[in-house]
């Protein structure tokens with residue numbers, strides 16, 4: 144792979160707003176606060192940020208408005224159409240823009256009133272608007288929401304590989320345990336497999352209510368610059384080892400015309416990102432596997448090769464993904480518990496984990512003094528000596544991205 | 554075509570809709586059609602503008618038998634579309650047509666979404682939905698010259714290669 148920029152770029156700042164269901168503010172106000180927090184976190188000033196990237200689904204505020212608010216004058220900016228799996232891909236695009244000499248420091252943000260204003264998947268107020276194009280083949284039959292767009296893949300996978308609702312519930316249980324040690328999380332209480340199984344059905348046989356993420360009002364930001372520049376900034380540099388995506392399955396939106404329908408984009412993204420990063424599965428200490436629904440987690444673990452196809456149910460119930468396990472997943476609680484941000488919060492969490500200063504309930508957390516006691520709610524969630532993380536972003540069964548980061552050079 | 558309203562949803566199919574207008578015009582006449590490549594002759598399940606197999610942009614509509622097998626499905630227990638609330642639980646099925654199954658590669662097929670309905674176009678009972686069940690298209694009259702393709706179970710043996718259905722919760 145020509146021009147592999149492994150370890151040459153870093154994430155130097157991360158920031159977000161409160162996770163809520165009633166922000167009472169515009170996406171402009173949320174975005175400005177998240178970017179401001181990330182700039183401060185990095186120890187930068189706004190005039191040192193000269194690149195901006197964002198992604199949206201017609202539900203955010205353009206970079207050019209927030210530039211005014213924060214006194215940023217970019218030499219490069221793009222607002223991209225996107226959703227899940229965009230965060231990782233935009234980290235790659237930021238590297239590209241810096242490599243091209245267009246700018247030096249890029250703030251990537253996502254801002255959405257995802258609960259109080261525009262809900263994902265054309266639901267809520269958007270559901271009654273006239274439809275045309277490819278929606279004609281789906282919405283007249285009642286197929287609209289995100290879980291429905293993915294459900295043919297989920298059901299067929301369940302049928303072919305014998306996944307049970309209990310297996311999926313284990314993912315929610317793990318993430319809720321992690322969220323219970325995250326003061327920011329929208330849903331902090333620990334849940335049981337029975338809690339998930341007893342929550343009302345949304346789409347049978349693949350999703351109870353608690354298998355679904357939490358629609359959230361929130362903005363998030365990460366800042367990318369060169370490793371050279373990162374060494375002079377506030378935190379330990381978190382190196383970008385490899386980034387890949389958004390990659391797709393054959394057929395894109397119409398992937399279900401080809402097959403196998405149970406395969407997701409990670410099948411294509413995974414081998415490339417591991418090669419770019421120069422690491423193997425066993426080198427990875429923590430994962431951020433996109434949890435729009437519990438099923439997205441299971442499918443990606445299979446197709447990124449953490450287990451054999453069909454053994455995702457064993458992987459997610461083995462304890463590996465739990466805090467204290469071999470390779471814990473979504474330590475902030477992810478979309479299922481911390482809040483839904485289209486993937487950026489899982490990258491932010493892994494940056495903080497790799498710094499060793501994750502914002503749990505330990506009194507010395509910001510100085511890296513942790514108890515590493517995960518037993519009770521309201522405790523620690525810092526993984527000891529985490530060196531390599533891997534994020535696996537999900538857009539649809541057909542669309543995904545991945546990002547491998549580390550706090551050490553290869 | 555004019556706008557049509559179906560189950561509270563306004564369907565907009567303008568004259569320049571080169572993907573779906575012909576599909577719904579044929580449905581209005583009680584015919585299920587797919588696009589056929591005029592060069593390599595392969596059919597495609599999604600009526601796109603070009604042939605995914607040879608890139609040809611020459612195509613024609615081709616009528617198919619309207620019979621197929623349920624390839625995957627979902628049962629909607631909770632809907633976010635207000636006009637569907639009275640219909641839950643209902644099944645949405647991905648039907649694999651009999652034509653061109655497993656061609657040109659093993660996992661390919663012509664797959665179309667619809668509801669599983671009974672003889673009166675009411676939603677079929679949940680316990681009757683399942684992967685591998687045989688179905689046939691049924692055209693639900695909406696207004697003059699416009700019908701929506703739907704799917705009905707037919708009395709034929711299940712698909713020999715794979716069948717599966719979920720456990721329907723009591724009550």
Ligand SMILES: [Zn+2]
Nearest residue numbers: 590593604607
């Ligand atoms: Zn062709």
